[in-house]
Each structure stands twice: as C-alpha cells, then as structure tokens.
Amino acid sequence: MSSSRVGFRFLNNARFAFRNASAPFRRPGAQGFRFQSSEAGAAEQQSAFQRMWNSPVGVKTVHFWAPVMKWALVIAGISDFNRPAEKLSLTQNCALMATGAIWTRWCLIIKPRNVLLAAVNFFLGCVGVVQVSRIFMWQRSQTGSSLEAAKELEGEAADSAKAVVDQAENAVKAVGEKTA
Template sequence: MSSRVGFRFLNNSRFAFRNATAPFRRQAGQGFRFQSTEAGAEQQGSFFQRMWTSPVGVKTVHFWAPVMKWALVIAGISDFNRPAEKLSLTQNAALMGTGAIWTRWCLIIKPRNVLLAAVNFFLGCVGVVQVSRIYMYRKGLEGSAEGAAKDMEKEAVESAKGVVTAAEGAVKAVGEKAN
C-alpha cells in the first residue's frame, strides 16, 4: 500500500517538475537557449515551479546552505541544558559573531537571501544566550562583574595566542618541507 501512495505522488508531481524545467530544454533544430518570460510570469504556475525557477530556489546553494545551517542552531539550542561551566566561550562567541555579521550580509548580497538571514539571526541569538550564561556563571563565581569580564578576556586572548602559535608552526613545517 505504501508503495502505491509513493507511486501516485510521483505521477502527480511529475507534471509540475516537467513544466518547471521546460524553459531549459532544447528546442528541435535550435541551439540551447533560455525562453524569455514576460514580467510577472514567474508569479504564475504551481508552488513547485516557482521554487524550482527562483534565484534562491531548491536547485541552488542559496536554499541548501540555510537548511544545513539549521543544524548549528539546533546544536546550540541543545546546549541550553548543559551546565555553564562546560560551555566554550570561544565557540559561542564565534557563533554569536558569525550570526551577527552574516545576518546583515545576507540582506546586502544579490539575490537577497532571507532564509539564510533568518538562520544566521537565530544562530546569533543562540550565541548571545550562551555567552550571557557563561558570563553570569563566572560572575557568580568571582562575585563581581569585572572579575568575570577579565577572566573571559584572558581566555579569549589565550585562545587567540594558541591559534597564532599553531599557524606559525604550520608555516615553519611547510617551509622546512619546501627546502
């Protein structure tokens, strides 16, 4: 029974997908060319046709990048249950920063990608919540806000120095291999 339902869905949706790809098919006796459409013609047709031919539609990276990036948001939300002492400040600060930067950038680029802006906005929100949880935890341990902020700053500086040291080591290794 389940195979019949899938078969019916395939047969019913085949017509919509066939019409969506019609402008890209070769015409007999002609070279490959796109058919032009009148202004507003893309508003006509089924939902599947509009999603297929859209500049941020299903066949582009502009659609699949936000879909895959929701995994980061879900992972960040699942960390809400973890104790604050086990959270990484640098990781959550990076999520917060990339969420803020790319939310703005997604609204500037052409085609404007609202789906990617939405996922980046929520990624930034998750980062803000987690960084604030880490800050409040460390503030509670230290007893003052200045001590917690200095501790967080010290951790960020140490992490950056570790990255620089690792990069310098990699450059030296590549230089030694070249000689």
C-alpha cells in the same frame, strides 16, 4: 463616414484573426500582443513548486541549501541550553554570536537577497548571545563565591594560628612552672 470606420476596424480585426487562426486555442500570453511579455504570462501559469524550483534562491541552488544545513548549528546551540554553563566554550559561543551578527547583515546586502540565510544567521546570533551571557553569569557567580571561600579560609587559618600560638604559650608556661 462612420460606416467606413466600422468597416476598417472590421477589416483589421479580420486580418488579425486570419493571421492568428489558432488564437482562441492558444495559451494566454504565449504570443500575445506587441507589448505583452510572454515571461510574465508563464510566471503566472507556474505552480508554487515550479516558481520555487526556478527561483534564483530556489531548491536547486546553494542559496537554499546553505540555510537548511546551517539550522543544524542553531539546533545544536539550543540543545546546549540544558548543559551546565561551566561545560560551555566561551570562544565557540562568541564565534557563533559574531558569525550570526555579521552574516545576517551580509545576507540582506548581497544579490539575490537571501532572507532564509539571514533568518538562520539571526537565530544563530541569538543563541550565541544567550550562551555567552550564561557563561559570563556563571563566571561572575564563581568569582563571588571564590572570594567568599577565600575569606572563610583566611578566617579559619587565623583561628588555627591563634590556637597554635595559645598551645605554644601554654606549653612554655607549663615548662616554666616545672622548672621553678
């Protein structure tokens, strides 16, 4: 009985080889066994560039080019670190901060999830936070120094008023002494 089983297996293998005569020369996974996916084999065969090109967030889609172009905003914000805080726009930097925070979250929710866009939006939000904090620190320093300047001006005005009053009293005394 064991010899018939071996023969049956041999016969099945021979039939399979006859139907697939070019099997040894075929690409693995091209038209394989019943449960083997031809797409999985093709994905393994692709180069890194082909996988990136054919990806749902690949080079030929807006999911790739939007983050690439948005890096220009991040670079411009970073270059503004050298500008004095009094020349920065608070509303513009608040908008960059809010845009970065909102769209970072959104990029992680949408399908396909776009991690590149989430990263650029995260850095855009960070640049906005840094610039807004610089503007607020500068405004606080100006408020404090303007109060001190106002106190100094008040003191100088009081001193000059006292000097005018003293001069007027001296002039009245001088006129009173001449008439008497």
